[in-house]
Amino acid sequence: MKVIVTRSGGFAGMVRRAEIDSADHPVAGRLIDEIDLGEVPEPAPAADRFVYDIEIGDRHVSVGEADLHGPLRELVDYVLAHGGS
Amino acid sequence: MRCAIIPPHVLDHIAERHRDERLRELAERTLAIDSGRRDARAAAQLIASAEPTSGPSAPKRTIHDAGHRERLPGRTVRSEGGPATGDKAADEIYDWLGVTFDFYRSAYGRDSIDGAGLPLVATVHYAVNYDNAFWDGSQMVYGDGDQQIFTTFTGPLDVTGHELTHGVTQYSGGLDYSDQSGALNESLSDVFGSLVKQYHLGQTADQADWLIGQGMFASGVHGTALRSMKAPGTAYDDPNLGKDPQPADMAHFVKTSRDNGGVHINSGIPNRAFCLAATAIGGHAWEKAGRIWYDTLTGGQVPTDADFATFAGMTHATAGKLFGVKSAESDAVRQAWTTVGVEIE
Numbered sequence: 001m002k003v004i005v006t007r008s009g010g011f012a013g014m015v016r017r018a019e020i021d022s023a024d025h026p027v028a029g030r031l032i033d034e035i036d037l038g039e040v041p042e043p044a045p046a047a048d049r050f051v052y053d054i055e056i057g058d059r060h061v062s063v064g065e066a067d068l069h070g071p072l073r074e075l076v077d078y079v080l081a082h083g084g085s
Numbered sequence: 086m087r088c089a090i091i092p093p094h095v096l097d098h099i100a101e102r103h104r105d106e107r108l109r110e111l112a113e114r115t116l117a118i119d120s121g122r123r124d125a126r127a128a129a130q131l132i133a134s135a136e137p138t139s140g141p142s143a144p145k146r147t148i149h150d151a152g153h154r155e156r157l158p159g160r161t162v163r164s165e166g167g168p169a170t171g172d173k174a175a176d177e178i179y180d181w182l183g184v185t186f187d188f189y190r191s192a193y194g195r196d197s198i199d200g201a202g203l204p205l206v207a208t209v210h211y212a213v214n215y216d217n218a219f220w221d222g223s224q225m226v227y228g229d230g231d232q233q234i235f236t237t238f239t240g241p242l243d244v245t246g247h248e249l250t251h252g253v254t255q256y257s258g259g260l261d262y263s264d265q266s267g268a269l270n271e272s273l274s275d276v277f278g279s280l281v282k283q284y285h286l287g288q289t290a291d292q293a294d295w296l297i298g299q300g301m302f303a304s305g306v307h308g309t310a311l312r313s314m315k316a317p318g319t320a321y322d323d324p325n326l327g328k329d330p331q332p333a334d335m336a337h338f339v340k341t342s343r344d345n346g347g348v349h350i351n352s353g354i355p356n357r358a359f360c361l362a363a364t365a366i367g368g369h370a371w372e373k374a375g376r377i378w379y380d381t382l383t384g385g386q387v388p389t390d391a392d393f394a395t396f397a398g399m400t401h402a403t404a405g406k407l408f409g410v411k412s413a414e415s416d417a418v419r420q421a422w423t424t425v426g427v428e429i430e
Contacts, residue, residue, distance in 0.1 A: 009349065010217040011219065011238070011244065011298070011349075012235070012298070012311050013271075013311070013348075013349020013350060014326060014327075015327075045261070045262035045267065046219075046221075046222075047220055047262055047274075048248065049217075051343070051344060053343065
């Protein structure tokens, strides 16, 4: 399953995008199984905080930095570390 | 969407601490009846217009160290008047908080971020390789940068000026942090962030570099800064980072859902309007153009969902009030907004 993370915002306002396929990354696959996107709150705009757009297969969620916890946070960190650019 | 009334903790603060009895009473009343926006905005207006009974106090700074964790505020490493810590980031921020406090006090008679002596709290060494700095609604937070793209967030004074100005905007009634009002919120932070730097260096408008975040990039990054107020879109152009996406006028306004509707992108338009006005007026930019923008922001009249045209009209009206409707200053403000494609009715 394709996982795409796009980080925008922050003081710098620069966009950072990274992408992996969970088929090549068993760690990501295990994290995806633990994630409940229904639990993610609507992003509350906050000055200079990062905003993450996360696509997992055909599911999509936007989450504010302050609300990024648990396995979703681990997945985001993993994809940004291993998914290039 | 953030509800931009004066938050209860702010009213508590005013009710408890403000020197002006009228303000304390109004804040108490607002808290008591919780009738929201109108009273809260009236309080902001009164704060702005109140004659201080004594001059602004000295800063009350506390610097904390998060030790690369994400718990705030972290261990206290320096309090007001305390000796330097030897930690570069902590000592830089202690100094920059002091310069920013002094700027608002000297230029506009403002007593700290809230206009009522708010203690200035900052945390350095937040998280690991964290490429950001932010105002969280009550304190400053600084990462160290990842050392590949960003080497520091504590070095450039304008970063601290930018972030503390988010606090000033918040205490002035707020600007919704999305779309055009969000880009105005960002622009105001860049404007006063740049003015703090110009004030510190004693520069006139034509001497200033009008750059935001100069000196943050690691060597090898193709760019001079994060944003250019004078020439938006020209601050960096790097194979890895891409090109500075800021537009210089309304014809190039960027529609995007990212970054809360491109608040760090479209801020280039009002940024350039300020730079043009300040350069046309001449002299120290904080004295006239800065005063016009400051009085507009803190006057309690800016709607939280203001768009560029609304804010532009208000700066023009403020310029007329301060310097006369037919003054060169008023003309400069109108011309600046017209140049970036924002018409004033």
